Amino acid sequence: MKQSKLVEYSLITLGFLFVILMLVFPLVTVVVSSLAQGWDFYIKAITTPYVLSALGLTLVAALVAVLVSGLFGLCAAYSIGKFDFKGKQFLMTLIDVPFSISPVIAGLAFIMVFGRIGWGYGILDSLNQWLGTNWRVVFALPGVFLATIFVTLPFVFREVIGVMHTRGREEEEAAVLMGASGMTVFWKITFPQIKWGFLYGVLLCAARALGEFGAVAALSKARGSTFTLPLEIDALYMSGSATGVTAAFAASSVLVILSILLLVLRAYVEHRVGHAGD
Amino acid sequence: MLLAVGIVGAMIWGTQQAVSPHAEDAVTTLTNVSYDPTREFYEAYNADFAAYYKARTGKDVVIHQSHGGSGNQARSVVEGFDADVVTLALAQDVNLLQKVHLLDPNWESDLPNYSAPYTSTIVFLVRKGNPLQIKDWKDLIKPGIRLIAPDPKSSGGACWIFLAAYAYGAGPSDDTTKATAFVKQLYANVAVMDAGARGATTTFVENKQGDVLLAWENEAKQILEHYPGEYELITPSVSIVAEPSVAVVAEIAKKRGTYEVARQYLSHLYEPNSQRLIAKYGFRPTDPTIMAEVANEYPTPQRMVTIRDFGGWPAAYERFFEDGALFDTIRDE
Numbered sequence: 001m002k003q004s005k006l007v008e009y010s011l012i013t014l015g016f017l018f019v020i021l022m023l024v025f026p027l028v029t030v031v032v033s034s035l036a037q038g039w040d041f042y043i044k045a046i047t048t049p050y051v052l053s054a055l056g057l058t059l060v061a062a063l064v065a066v067l068v069s070g071l072f073g074l075c076a077a078y079s080i081g082k083f084d085f086k087g088k089q090f091l092m093t094l095i096d097v098p099f100s101i102s103p104v105i106a107g108l109a110f111i112m113v114f115g116r117i118g119w120g121y122g123i124l125d126s127l128n129q130w131l132g133t134n135w136r137v138v139f140a141l142p143g144v145f146l147a148t149i150f151v152t153l154p155f156v157f158r159e160v161i162g163v164m165h166t167r168g169r170e171e172e173e174a175a176v177l178m179g180a181s182g183m184t185v186f187w188k189i190t191f192p193q194i195k196w197g198f199l200y201g202v203l204l205c206a207a208r209a210l211g212e213f214g215a216v217a218a219l220s221k222a223r224g225s226t227f228t229l230p231l232e233i234d235a236l237y238m239s240g241s242a243t244g245v246t247a248a249f250a251a252s253s254v255l256v257i258l259s260i261l262l263l264v265l266r267a268y269v270e271h272r273v274g275h276a277g278d
Numbered sequence: 279m280l281l282a283v284g285i286v287g288a289m290i291w292g293t294q295q296a297v298s299p300h301a302e303d304a305v306t307t308l309t310n311v312s313y314d315p316t317r318e319f320y321e322a323y324n325a326d327f328a329a330y331y332k333a334r335t336g337k338d339v340v341i342h343q344s345h346g347g348s349g350n351q352a353r354s355v356v357e358g359f360d361a362d363v364v365t366l367a368l369a370q371d372v373n374l375l376q377k378v379h380l381l382d383p384n385w386e387s388d389l390p391n392y393s394a395p396y397t398s399t400i401v402f403l404v405r406k407g408n409p410l411q412i413k414d415w416k417d418l419i420k421p422g423i424r425l426i427a428p429d430p431k432s433s434g435g436a437c438w439i440f441l442a443a444y445a446y447g448a449g450p451s452d453d454t455t456k457a458t459a460f461v462k463q464l465y466a467n468v469a470v471m472d473a474g475a476r477g478a479t480t481t482f483v484e485n486k487q488g489d490v491l492l493a494w495e496n497e498a499k500q501i502l503e504h505y506p507g508e509y510e511l512i513t514p515s516v517s518i519v520a521e522p523s524v525a526v527v528a529e530i531a532k533k534r535g536t537y538e539v540a541r542q543y544l545s546h547l548y549e550p551n552s553q554r555l556i557a558k559y560g561f562r563p564t565d566p567t568i569m570a571e572v573a574n575e576y577p578t579p580q581r582m583v584t585i586r587d588f589g590g591w592p593a594a595y596e597r598f599f600e601d602g603a604l605f606d607t608i609r610d611e
Contacts, residue, residue: 052290059287115358116378134534139359221344221351221359222309235345237484238476239317240497241504245484 054232073156081164107218147215159201314476347474348434367434394521396561435475499560
């Protein structure tokens with residue numbers, strides 16, 4: 001017993017040290033560095049037109065991603081959790097693809113489809129001609145949204161399907177036998193069961209969307225219009241002056257604060273969902 | 279709540295766009311796809327041009343900038359980024375656009391001085407006091423010297439650096455064997471090879487890596503200005519006239535109805551006031567009168583080669599930078 005205590009304490013110490021060194025310390029450094037040139041500079045740095053535009057777009061992209069991935073995740077989890085069909089396992093594996101593929105590949109893939117040399121470009125062009133518009137997918141806002149949706153797609157699905165698997169489908173089946181309609185079953189039985197899992201998935205999805213860099217960087221090149229906050233931070237860091245670097249840290253601190261807010265919400269939801277430590 | 283966040287986001291983004299782009303059709307927008315070290319110059323020039331255009335026509339024009347490694351930037355335009363003008367690091371990258379028929383075929387003679395409104399050259403940047411006594415190219419191949427230089431595969435500046443080094447190695451007698459041996463030794467000393475010139479600067483200045491930064495003269499001059507007393511600029515005995523090329527992306531601009539303003543945007547670069555602004559940001563003006571005004575700020579290497587000495591860009595690129603060409607062979611061995 002004595003020895004296992006020793007193991008326990010050293011493992012706990014190791015865990016704490018690792019988290020402090022790898023997570024807390026660098027993040028605190030970001031926040032401290034962001035104030036290196038004073039409070040006035042900080043405020044000025046995070047209210048430039050570039051940063052504001054990037055912040056706004058980041059929030060919009062996160063909302064779009066949450067809506068699309070949330071709706072999709074709910075539908076996919078419902079069909080997979082409640083029905084039996086061929087290729088179910090295959091579909092589940094496919095939905096997980098964004099977890100294992102590097103985001104930059106997703107960005108490049110969209111360029112290969114919708115870019116000037118892609119097969120979708122001709123279709124887009126004839127559509128534009130017909131409508132008299134000049135819509136673009138990549139290197140424009142739709143591309144930013146597509147890229148963000150791609151990387152966030154599995155989150156809600158993963159959380160909801162997990163809850164559904166543990167809950168089974170007996171309650172729904174009983175309700176159907178008693179003559180309840182599909183909508184009633186969903187709103188009265190399924191949704192109350194999965195709602196915390198769903199919310200948890202939404203928060204994970206939002207956090208991922210806020211931080212996405214690679215996929216968006218591949219197909220967003222115009223600073224001040226299609227740049228999200230992570231791209232703006234990179235641009236500031238590359239601005240070749242000490243003030244630019246501090247401004248990059250200031251913008252980063254905004255992203256850090258947003259993430260911490262999400263983390264607090266997450267901890268609360270985690271508590272409700274009984275999802276300790278996941 | 280999430281919806282509220284999204285709406286707030288849209289509002290923030292929207293207010294910034296109203297000052298700048300798309301929202302109103304009355305405002306013309308131009309997208310200038312450029313390379314790394316021109317960020318600060320175009321920021322200033324765009325404001326100048328917008329004021330000039332407003333005074334002349336009464337109309338507003340807003341210019342969006344995009345910066346990155348020159349080759350990557352050109353590729354983005356090929357792949358669908360709607361640039362009205364490109365202002366890249368070398369003609370080779372602009373030629374990429376011509377291959378997919380986005381440009382007027384004679385773009386290079388469209389504007390004066392091979393469509394290069396400003397030039398630069400390749401210099402060395404060393405830390406204060408020049409502790410390693412770097413004076414010229416030959417000092418860079420000493421054992422243990424750590425060089426920071428970008429990658430010619432993605433960076434235009436890096437191509438000019440390579441050519442300048444090659445010209446030094448070849449000497450006045452143009453000895454290709456000696457030149458190859460020299461660049462091979464030089465690149466063996468490169469400790470960090472970033473994708474773009476600006477990345478190399480960040481590595482050298484912010485991350486404090488390396489002993490010598492091989493850089494555009496304009497980039498080096500800007501570092502001296504931003505970090506007074508911390509670095510020294512070394513002009514080598516041999517260098518190259520680096521000509522960053524500009525062009526209207528005719529196909530795209532015509533489609534967007536911006537062709538005329540895009541042309542004015544580029545030709546205005548040759549006006550005396552713009553040429554002075556160019557000098558302010560460390561580039562060499564091509565207008566001889568303006569260059570004469572600032573000549574003492576630009577020490578001239580004993581020997582300056584040009585891209586014509588290498589037979590022009592397509593030939594030089596094929597010989598040195600194409601996959602499997604000289605640069606790859608010296609890196610592989």
